Amino acid sequence: MRAADILLPILRTALxxxxxxxxxxxxxxxxxxxxxxxxxxxxxSDILPQKLVFPLVELSVHTRSDLADTEKLYNRAWxxxxxxxxxxxxxxxxx
Numbered sequence: 001m002r003a004a005d006i007l008l009p010i011l012r013t014a015l016x017x018x019x020x021x022x023x024x025x026x027x028x029x030x031x032x033x034x035x036x037x038x039x040x041x042x043x044x045s046d047i048l049p050q051k052l053v054f055p056l057v058e059l060s061v062h063t064r065s066d067l068a069d070t071e072k073l074y075n076r077a078w079x080x081x082x083x084x085x086x087x088x089x090x091x092x093x094x095x
Contacts, residue, residue: 003039003055005093007081011035014080018073033063033070035077 004022011020020035038058045052059081061074083089 001093003042003053003057004037006091007037007057009091009093010084010089011037011077011080014083015073015077018077033061033065033073035073036060036062 002022008020008022011018015035018033018035019031020037022036022038024030024034024036036059039055040058042053042055042057044054059074059077061070061077063070063073
């Protein structure tokens, strides 16, 4: 399972006014603001390596606005993921 399968629904629910994806579209088809996530590494459990993964996820944010607005959107996305972790939010792909 991909980390994106769990994270994308959480971010899309929390940020309905934002394009949230794991792959950036062609420059002619991009819409902003844009939040991108992708797994860039992580570790696997020593006990259950096929079932338990601790992914390292990159979160990048792009807007047509200024840096302050981009940072605010980054913080909104981060807070949504942290709230989902604290509340143990279940998505169709798991939690």
